Amino acid sequence: MSKRKQIAIYGKGGIGKSTTTSNLSAALSDLNYSVMQIGCDPKNDSTTTLRKGKPIPTVMDTVRSGSNKLDNLVFEGYNGVHCVEAGGPEPGVGCAGRGIIAAIELLDNNGIIDDIDPDIVIYDVLGDVVCGGFAIPIRQGIAEQVYTVTSSDYMAIYAVNNLFKGILKYSGSGGALLGGIIGNSISKISQKEMITDFSEKTETNVIEFVPRSSTVTKCELDGVTTIEGAPDSEQAEVYRQLARNVINNKDSYIPKPFEAQDLADWAASWINNLLKEEKIEHDGIRSGSGEGI
Amino acid sequence: MVENNLETAKETAVTDPSIHVIEAPRYSCALAGVYGTVLGLYDAVPLLHSGAGCGVGQLFGLLYGGGQNAGGDFGGTATPCSCLVEEHVIFGGENKLGNLVDSSIDLLNAELFVVISGCVPSLIGDDVDAVVGEFKDKAPVLHINAPGFKANSYEGYELFFEGLADQLLTEKPVKKGKVNILGVVPYQHIFWKGELKAIKDLLASIEIDANIIFTEYDTLEKLNDIPAAEYNVVVSPWNGHRAAKKLEDKFGTPFISFPGVPVGPKQTSEFLRELSKALNTYSDKVEKVIGKEERRSYRLLEYPGDAIILVRPHSYFAVAADSSTAVSLTKFLTNEIGYLPDIIQITDNPPEEFREAIVREITENLETGYSPDIIFEVDSHKIRENFKDRPFLFLFGSSLEGPIAMSDFGALSVTVAFPSYNRMVLVDNYVGYDGGARLVEHVVTTFAGPL
Known part of the structure; x- marks a missing residue:
């Protein structure tokens, strides 16, 4: 690769962001790319499945210890993926957003990413864009493409819409643009349709749908990615396809987020559809998705 | 609906200085x-x-x-x-x-x-x-x-x-004749130290025991004694009001408020009368003190009479000061020296609900047919603009106006309000019977001499 590709992955907490990101990193490394994954979440559990379930010391741990030793911030994971965790304060104290800013500044100012010179850097960022700190990876000069992971849950889409507002805000000043939506935990056709419709209404695109799968859960419990734990599974192929799509995706969008009330109105119509579908299923009539667990 | 919201937003932008850029506000955070x-x-x-x-x-x-x-x-x-x-x-x-x-x-x-x-x-x-x-x-x-x-x-x-x-505070048995003084804000009111002591001494002369809280030792004892007061006495049109309300809610201490510290004989006599009446201690003895002090201080004010009447009689004056200082000085200069209030700029951003009373306190208590323009403004640039092309000869403001008062406005100036970088204040203040005389000293000194 001539130019380093830097992407950020956002999405509501618990939606499968770190799972998707780690599988994406693993799949990219299988495609012979040098990958660095930077977890931007004070829980510092972004890269654990790349490290056989073992946590790593965080950038913030180093800051806190007052150590000037910056050679123990990057740890090797599955197939040579470079793993970094920004880290942050204990729950309920301090400011996690400032922690992310400080960690990224530290990595940047000390040339840590440049020294390793990966082909691809992936920032896995906590939940919603709740404050300026969590918007740092999408601001000028860090990530250039943003992907967002969402299910068809209203609150997950709501978080995506908020992220779009953040991207829109920084788009005029050289910030990252949207690479696409990754639909996750998909088990029904109507869920796909809902996410697709959202992408059309916001003038964006869906780069991949990742079905709900027990293989993912099983591998996570074993402390590994699906790519590592079940390389021959259908699910692993989905992640590999996602990786190829990300590599080939040269498009970037300035999204057109919904206003809050418009989003609620839009979601209401879709949720009725989903409920109707569930009812049909419950009454013994199979839905037409053909996909599922 | 949308239009209404816009209207509201516009109004807020005009009236709330905290949300638009201003030059050199005269307070901090x-x-x-x-x-x-x-x-x-x-x-x-x-x-x-x-x-x-x-x-x-x-x-x-x-x-x-x-x-x-x-x-x-x-x-x-x-x-x-x-x-x-x-x-x-x-x-x-x-x-x-x-x-x-x-x-x-x-x-x-x-x-x-x-x-x-x-x-x-x-x-x-x-x-x-x-x-x-x-x-x-x-x-x-x-x-x-x-x-x-x-x-x-x-x-x-x-x-x-x-x-x-x-x-910290707990309920205390009320001590008859004891009051707390509230509303003089240390440092923001540049004469705070002198004013508090002057008020304490004044009230002592009519046997009211004032807990001035600040500028004295045994601080913890003074603080713990706050709930023992019969009254909280607030000497500002808005500072100390929230504090007094809190003490009333918590300890049932009633409060009486005055629109500013009493400056000169008229305000001081009224202060002593009103307060002693509230405390049910008003008597011939209080009137005797008032009579003696008025006689003494008006005799004292004979001395600057020639300087004022022969050199700068009935001069227009301007004020740029916090509410309390602006109210008290304007009343004294108008009612006791015979000067004419031209423009009064209130610089401490009093909450909206106090503003009407501040304006009324100035306009309704002046013994002159002349009514000043009263402007609430915290932006130093706008304050300067408002002072341009006015007839005033004296400017009672801060060190933001003092050095340019003559060149920009053709006025002599006395620093009486925050910020006061060009005047050190330790004991100086204008409170009480002698306070008025002290202000006259400072006014006359601006134009007297040099030889």
């Missing part, structure tokens, strides 16, 4: 107000839970501006501060604060410790109450949450008293 207030208490230590710049900034911005004063034993660079840096922003500053409180209590010989939380701990949500709570057995220690962005320094004074009432 909430933290500064609490800081100045605590420094006004002798043997009380402010502990700043903030970045290092907050304290140093207030040394220059509040203390020096308040009559070129330093901060005393625990002010300025002697103020303990948690000096928060990025590490504390990310991980919280509670541990560092705990160490600071602990060592301050060990090292400093003081009666009271007041932790003042600034912007950083408020933004990141440090549980400062819990930290401070651990030291309550070791020393009297309070926590006042005062993020700078929440309020201005005048409101910081109120925050201190609200916190004090909730955290």
